[in-house]
Amino acid sequence: MRKLRIIGIALSVLLPASWSAEFQFASYTQTTLQDIIAEEQRHSSVQTAAETHAGFIHLECQVSKYRVLCRYSDIRRVISKKKSNVIRLWTETLNIDPQLASIYRQEIRVTEGNTVHWIPMQEPLFQHINQELVKDDMIEIFIILTGKVGSEFVFIATEFQKSLSSDKKLVKATALRRTML
Numbered sequence: 001m002r003k004l005r006i007i008g009i010a011l012s013v014l015l016p017a018s019w020s021a022e023f024q025f026a027s028y029t030q031t032t033l034q035d036i037i038a039e040e041q042r043h044s045s046v047q048t049a050a051e052t053h054a055g056f057i058h059l060e061c062q063v064s065k066y067r068v069l070c071r072y073s074d075i076r077r078v079i080s081k082k083k084s085n086v087i088r089l090w091t092e093t094l095n096i097d098p099q100l101a102s103i104y105r106q107e108i109r110v111t112e113g114n115t116v117h118w119i120p121m122q123e124p125l126f127q128h129i130n131q132e133l134v135k136d137d138m139i140e141i142f143i144i145l146t147g148k149v150g151s152e153f154v155f156i157a158t159e160f161q162k163s164l165s166s167d168k169k170l171v172k173a174t175a176l177r178r179t180m181l
Contacts, residue, residue, distance in 0.1 A: 023159055028067040028142050033112045036066055036145065037153055057086055057149050063094070064145045069163060070110035070117070074135045079107050079120050086154040087120065090146040104156055110141065119143060121157045129160065138163040 079087075088101040104120040108129070111117070119141060121129070133139065142159040 023142075025067075025142070025159075028065045031066050031068060033068050033070070033117055033155075034115065036068075040145070040148075040153065057082075057089065057147060065142070065158075066145070067140050067142050068112065069138060069140055070112050072133050072135065072137045072139045073109040073111065074133075075109040076106050077109075077118070079105060082149045083107070083120060083152075083154050086147045086149050087156060108157075110139070117155075119155050119157050121160075125157070125160060132162055133160075 084101070084104070087104050088098060090096075091098050091101045103122045103124065105123055106126070107118045107120040109116060109118055140161045140163055141157050142161075143155040143157050146154045146156055148154055
């Protein structure tokens with residue numbers, strides 16, 4: 001019974017909205033990648049070891065969910081073996097079905113300010129990304145920190161949402177008010 005409960009939790013946490021009926025947007029904390037990384041570095045007792053050993057792996061033993069605003073790039077690449085191993089080990093450590101790690105095969109390049117980040121994305125989301133996003137769109141990415149390899153943090157994306165510009169938000173809000181009158 002406990003295993004079924006763990007699998008259920010894993011599925012609700014890791015699968016995109018297209019797979020599960022309700023994506024829990026509210027369960028993700030709004031922040032920035034810069035703040036997450038700074039906070040993790042302040043609390044990391046293994047930071048020095050990670051900097052001296054490029055193959056060093058640090059796993060998160062919890063599910064920390066964040067939503068971050070980034071600029072989308074249409075550049076993708078295959079996830080490195082090191083990152084794949086972190087994701088696989090993370091799922092195994094938390095007793096999440098290790099097969100879920102297999103849906104992370106590519107990562108997208110995003111920027112936050114002037115900093116470039118590579119975020120592994122669930123394969124089923126690429127169909128939606130191809131239809132909804134163009135280069136330089138601002139997007140909210142719903143991510144989970146799985147750990148880090150060497151000095152690189154490894155996040156996985158569980159969902160994304162195109163962010164409306166301020167002008168579009170104002171137009172949408174005005175249109176909504178007009179329909180309510």
